[in-house]
Amino acid sequence: MRFAPSPTGYLHVGGARTALFNFLYARQTGGEFLLRIEDTDRERSSEEMTGQILDAMHWLGLDVDEPPVHQADGVAQHRTAAQSLLASGAAYRSFVEPDELAAIRERARDEVVPIRRSMIGVSDDEAERRAADGEPHAVFFAVPDGVTEWDDVVHGVTRIQNDTIDDFVLLRSDATPVYNLAVVVDDLDMAITLVLRGDDHLSNTPKQVLIYGALGAQAPRFAHVPMILGADGKRLSKRHGAASVEAYREAGILPEALVNFLALLGWSPGDDREVMDLSELTEAFSLDRILKKASVFDAEKLEWLNGRHLALMSPDRLAPVVLDHLPEPERSCAEAEPERLHAVADLIRQRARTIQAMGDQSRPFFTPIEALQFDPTATAKHWKEPAQAAQRLAAVRDLLEASESIAAESLETDLRALAEQLGVGAGKLFQPLRVALMGSAESPGIFDVIVLLGRDRCVERLNRALEVLAEPPDAP
Numbered sequence: 276m277r278f279a280p281s282p283t284g285y286l287h288v289g290g291a292r293t294a295l296f297n298f299l300y301a302r303q304t305g306g307e308f309l310l311r312i313e314d315t316d317r318e319r320s321s322e323e324m325t326g327q328i329l330d331a332m333h334w335l336g337l338d339v340d341e342p343p344v345h346q347a348d349g350v351a352q353h354r355t356a357a358q359s360l361l362a363s364g365a366a367y368r369s370f371v372e373p374d375e376l377a378a379i380r381e382r383a384r385d386e387v388v389p390i391r392r393s394m395i396g397v398s399d400d401e402a403e404r405r406a407a408d409g410e411p412h413a414v415f416f417a418v419p420d421g422v423t424e425w426d427d428v429v430h431g432v433t434r435i436q437n438d439t440i441d442d443f444v445l446l447r448s449d450a451t452p453v454y455n456l457a458v459v460v461d462d463l464d465m466a467i468t469l470v471l472r473g474d475d476h477l478s479n480t481p482k483q484v485l486i487y488g489a490l491g492a493q494a495p496r497f498a499h500v501p502m503i504l505g506a507d508g509k510r511l512s513k514r515h516g517a518a519s520v521e522a523y524r525e526a527g528i529l530p531e532a533l534v535n536f537l538a539l540l541g542w543s544p545g546d547d548r549e550v551m552d553l554s555e556l557t558e559a560f561s562l563d564r565i566l567k568k569a570s571v572f573d574a575e576k577l578e579w580l581n582g583r584h585l586a587l588m589s590p591d592r593l594a595p596v597v598l599d600h601l602p603e604p605e606r607s608c609a610e611a612e613p614e615r616l617h618a619v620a621d622l623i624r625q626r627a628r629t630i631q632a633m634g635d636q637s638r639p640f641f642t643p644i645e646a647l648q649f650d651p652t653a654t655a656k657h658w659k660e661p662a663q664a665a666q667r668l669a670a671v672r673d674l675l676e677a678s679e680s681i682a683a684e685s686l687e688t689d690l691r692a693l694a695e696q697l698g699v700g701a702g703k704l705f706q707p708l709r710v711a712l713m714g715s716a717e718s719p720g721i722f723d724v725i726v727l728l729g730r731d732r733c734v735e736r737l738n739r740a741l742e743v744l745a746e747p748p749d750a751p
């Protein structure tokens with residue numbers, strides 16, 4: 276099994292799914308999972324992108340069994356194969372200039388006939404002579420009469436009439452190999468037995484099958500996986516927002532959630548399971564349940580799965596991930612209090628669907644007092660009457676200061692009693708309090724907040740809020 280990306284951009288989710296299916300099948304069958312970087316297009320390929328692809332695969336847990344093969348290193352071998360096809364008569368030289376070829380192509384299209392040697396080739400003798408004189412030429416594959424077929428793992432037996440396939444280039448006039456030749460030579464060299472890739476390659480497959488035949492080699496099995504579409508039914512691309520693995524990683528999606536999601540795009544376990552990790556997927560995977568129909572990328576479902584995987588994560592793994600998504604100064608504060616970080620992460624994961632959101636929601640728990648800010652929209656709404664708000668906050672501060680220890684249950688009783696004593700509904704006490712403690716009107720349950728901040732930090736924040744409330748309003 277192999278994954279053969281062209282390093283011309285970030286790893287796309289479609290590519291990641293191809294890699295995943297190959298990985299799952301290799302792991303399940305005890306085969307090898309190999310990576311070939313198809314970098315023959317020198318101008319569009321870069322080392323940096325190769326590094327990014329490897330990094331994204333590693334992040335997803337899709338490590339390869341051997342160091343990657345670089346297609347560009349095999350050019351000599353690709354040329355040798357072209358020479359042997361020339362020698363056997365399966366290929367020929369063409370000296371036709373590009374504009375002449377374009378005109379021939381146009382004529383052939385009008386007459387609905389395929390391009391053949393009779394239109395673009397010369398006799399063997401002439402070809403030998405002109406090549407020996409150093410005249411530039413391309414090497415074309417001579418498509419034979421008949422039918423080309425293969426038994427596609429996903430699409431079943433697929434037959435193509437050869438008269439619908441033009442003779443095609445193997446080596447360009449600068450002697451560089453084209454993709455269809457390189458891919459066959461490399462797959463043979465790497466002893467690939469299953470080529471599983473996107474069905475955008477379906478039109479290349481008959482050409483590759485023909486090359487295998489002409490080389491006297493057995494073609495591998497082919498499995499063409501349907502495309503991933505955006506919600507508008509068009510092929511998923513940047514237009515639909517994030518389309519690279521990197522972008523989801525940055526958006527706080529867990530690798531296990533993305534892997535789970537990608538596996539279910541175009542494959543199903545055959546039962547109603549949805550939340551699965553890599554080992555469960557490996558066990559359940561089977562080629563015959565790859566769907567024939569294109570699948571639609573459902574961002575909502577990805578977030579939902581991410582929430583499920585967050586909820587399943589052990590606090591030990593979760594805490595460092597959250598830490599990674601905290602800005603300074605909160606990050607250093609959280610690092611210094613690993614136990615509190617664990618507890619906060621454990622609480623927040625019930626509410627957040629992405630790690631990004633976990634970072635955002637955990638942040639106020641670790642804000643040092645000097646950096647504490649009160650969101651103006653929240654204060655405008657919940658501290659509308661400063662004197663009244665101050666009275667309520669001071670009452671809570673006094674209550675907390677007087678208590679020996681704090682526990683969520685007794686707090687609830689005490690604070691509800693306090694609200695009654697002040698003659699206000701609980702909400703009218705809790706909302707201003709939330710703003711004072713967390714800086715905004717959004718947070719987990721207020722009692723959990725108080726417990727996780729701890730008494731002293733609560734008192735400190737309440738005093739800070741009281742200072743702000745005591746400041747005279749800005750002069751008009």
Ligand code: GLU
Pocket residue numbers: 278279280281313458470471472476
């Ligand atoms: N390099 C090709 C691509 O990125 C894949 C070729 C293949 O899998 O055969 O689309």
